[in-house]
Amino acid sequence: MTLSQKDQQYNWHPYTQHQTTGLLPAIVKGEGVYLWDENGKQYLDAISSWWVNPFGHSNKVIADAIYQQLMQLDHVLFGGFTHEPAVMLSEKLLSILPSNQKKLFYSDNGSTAVEIAIKASLQYFYNKGEKRTKIIAFENGFHGDTFGAMAASGISFFTEAFQGSLLDVVRIPVPTFENKKAVLEQLETLLASTEYAAFIFEPLVQGAAGMVMYPAVILDEMFLLCKQHKTFTIADEVMTGFGKTGKTFACDYLIQQPDMMCLSKALTGGTIPMAATSFSQEIFEGFLATDVSKAFFHGHTFTANPTGCAAALAAITLLESYENQQNIKRIHEQHLLFQERIQSHPRVATTRVLGVIFALEITTNQDTSYYGSLRNTLYNFFIAQGIILRPVGNVVYILPPYITTNEQLEIIYNTLSNALDIV
């Protein structure tokens, strides 16, 4: 039996209807921007393996840091102990995060990073004896699949089955220059009720919604309203973090600073599952008391795993290198050139670019739902061409590893142009 056949026998894949899904390609090797399956077919990874892998697959610098760390100290419980990689990583992260971020709490994935921010918001007010038990979020946001994160995510068939069991979350539209006044008014009305502990959002780009982008100046205004009404802002930078928007964090485009930030995905360059939630000093102090019950009783077995911390430190060093900073600028410029060239195509409804993120909406009268027929036609076309792109409904986006060369980008762009002609 092939790996793909054995996989079908044993494994249950994420977001997959197994009754209608055939054999999945079994990837046996990754190097740089390429992956290879068991039949030797090569794939160009144009979405950085779900946005985690900006420095390429099997990166030697990160692999070496992981190996060295494993030989020194693999893991130690973070309850009651600390260790050098965690101290060094926190010091590093706090030096690149917005200046009001003062404390880090580690976990294993984007959903837990969000879970921690939401729980900390709720408990902060509980500790103070204030009744703020609800959350504000954007329509069509995505914050993960655990219960708190799922509650904060937009309602769709992903979360419908659990609607009765979720946290109280109110959703507001994503702001544009057109609806700005109405959105700000709606936000202010909600905030005035003093029932809300936090407002959670993906800053500037809603990834899973199809790289939906909105202006930083409006988010700044929303921050100010939240501050006035003492509701915390939670910037979920799980997707946007570590250079994807052209700055280290999407929040670097803002004048205001968030109270909390959620980081994961590219944190370890796609090597070790790892996440961090950062906090302002004010929030941290809301848990200080002589009474132990005011502490934040949350943790994960692998919290601040030393190997993950070492991988993250290596990944941040790579991000800060002159080479990758230039790569981010170069890819952005290439995207702008491609945008100019493609936007007049009759099948293109709209395009958008921020940092290394390029998105294109296709004009169609086909089914444009999340896993609709158009999406499947496109996905299969790209896979057949050896390019990994996962369209969201009628949106095709590119989020290439920063090491992608202009020649490789050209292959992705051309395949995308060709796809427009077949749909």
Ligand SMILES: *Cc1c(COP(=O)(O)O)cnc(C)c1O
């Ligand atoms: C992917 C993602 C998450 C969830 O991360 P997981 O590691 O898949 O749990 C949360 N928020 C955003 C913005 C994401 O893109």
